[in-house]
Amino acid sequence: MSTLIISKSKEMMKKSFEKTLYRFAEIPEIKLNKNFGIYIHVPFCYTKCSFCPFYKEVYSEKLKKQYLSSILKEIKEKEIHGKSKWVYFGGGTPNTLKIDELNTILDELRCKVKLSSIGIELLPSFLTDDYLIGLKGIGFTKISIGVESFSGNVISKTGRKNVNQSKVRKIIDHTKSLNLWANVDMMVGLPNQDSGIFLDDIKKIAVILPDQITIYPFMIIRGIKAKPGISSNEQFILIEKASKILKEYGYFRKGVWTFATGDDIYDSSRDELTEDYIGFGPSAFSTYGDWKVVNPELKAYIKDFKNNKRLGFIAPKTNASNEWRKFARMIYDLKCDNYKKLPFYIKIFVWVLKLTGYSRGGFLTEKGKIFAHDITKTVVESLPFPIQNPNCVKNYNEYISYKAVK
Numbered sequence: 001m002s003t004l005i006i007s008k009s010k011e012m013m014k015k016s017f018e019k020t021l022y023r024f025a026e027i028p029e030i031k032l033n034k035n036f037g038i039y040i041h042v043p044f045c046y047t048k049c050s051f052c053p054f055y056k057e058v059y060s061e062k063l064k065k066q067y068l069s070s071i072l073k074e075i076k077e078k079e080i081h082g083k084s085k086w087v088y089f090g091g092g093t094p095n096t097l098k099i100d101e102l103n104t105i106l107d108e109l110r111c112k113v114k115l116s117s118i119g120i121e122l123l124p125s126f127l128t129d130d131y132l133i134g135l136k137g138i139g140f141t142k143i144s145i146g147v148e149s150f151s152g153n154v155i156s157k158t159g160r161k162n163v164n165q166s167k168v169r170k171i172i173d174h175t176k177s178l179n180l181w182a183n184v185d186m187m188v189g190l191p192n193q194d195s196g197i198f199l200d201d202i203k204k205i206a207v208i209l210p211d212q213i214t215i216y217p218f219m220i221i222r223g224i225k226a227k228p229g230i231s232s233n234e235q236f237i238l239i240e241k242a243s244k245i246l247k248e249y250g251y252f253r254k255g256v257w258t259f260a261t262g263d264d265i266y267d268s269s270r271d272e273l274t275e276d277y278i279g280f281g282p283s284a285f286s287t288y289g290d291w292k293v294v295n296p297e298l299k300a301y302i303k304d305f306k307n308n309k310r311l312g313f314i315a316p317k318t319n320a321s322n323e324w325r326k327f328a329r330m331i332y333d334l335k336c337d338n339y340k341k342l343p344f345y346i347k348i349f350v351w352v353l354k355l356t357g358y359s360r361g362g363f364l365t366e367k368g369k370i371f372a373h374d375i376t377k378t379v380v381e382s383l384p385f386p387i388q389n390p391n392c393v394k395n396y397n398e399y400i401s402y403k404a405v406k
Helices: 002-018 063-079 099-110 129-137 166-175 195-206 232-248 298-306 319-332 344-355 366-382 396-404
Strands: 021-024 034-044 083-092 118-122 140-149 181-188 212-217 257-261 276-280 285-288 293-296 311-316
Touching: 034 285, 063 099, 063 276, 063 298, 083 099, 083 129, 099 129, 129 166, 140 166, 166 181, 166 195, 181 195, 181 232, 195 212, 195 232, 212 232, 232 366, 298 396, 319 344, 319 366
Parallel strands: 034 083, 034 276, 083 118, 118 140, 140 181, 181 212
Antiparallel strands: 021 311, 212 257, 276 285, 285 293, 293 311
């Protein structure tokens, strides 16, 4: 019965997201004035990690200058006002940008909206004390560093430079001294990463005590060449073992993969499931009004702003997709409440979860956590990424033709 519930749930999620079809066309006008987030995509990386599904380009000074010119124009022309709930610089590797370049982007945003909770994703091997001081000085409040694993044997297979425990400890200690909030991303299921290596990684990061630790399972997403070292179920078992270790160090479970020492948590992916947000930069996602929008790749993005065009991948929102996203957010938070706003067909589903012991009192049980793990993985792995997946774009050939013309 348990296996059937999980498989049927995953099937429904996949079907819901497969119904989203994009068209390469002019981006619709945007107007946001409350309860929205802001995402800035910095696509540059010094090397490309084999496990990363996100759009990136190998760093070049020339492309960076063109990127900065384009993104400032994009921000300037957007009709956004009021106060943002969060701002997140992701990538790619945002610390390929200098502090003054980040500040220029923030200044342009501040001309439009009041900013709060400003966070940035950072590659620890290229992070310095001066860079952290600079981030604090221009208004950043949160950082997230991607460690993934301390094992040199594991990280060397991903294309990323290894960072040791003492380096991460120094970063976190300095972050705390600056009154910056810090998250550390770890991964489970990487090639060559067995249970012993993973649990040792968790013990090593736990003693450093960042404000939050997020453990991501290895995702099987289109474009990923590497294969997971262990199955999804084995990944879940190890996350549960990690949960017990982290509890001993004062961490509380805030979501299916998120552990924090306090009430504050930081996870833009979680927020994006239910809130409107505007994405700036190449390949950035946005959702607002009746639309889902994805910007084109870097060279097409730069070309747009040179030729005064605003083209991207657009798709109308569907009620079913919106409702399943809300359900996914609830499950992500390890909750399962049959509240009034849920449509009837999801209420029935929530009732079945309660009847079969997956939830009790509005929260997922221990039995229900494997359900949350599988559903959340399915959501991430099933999301239509138009740049990586031409099958979800009605007129992808037009995009190819547009990119080809100089």
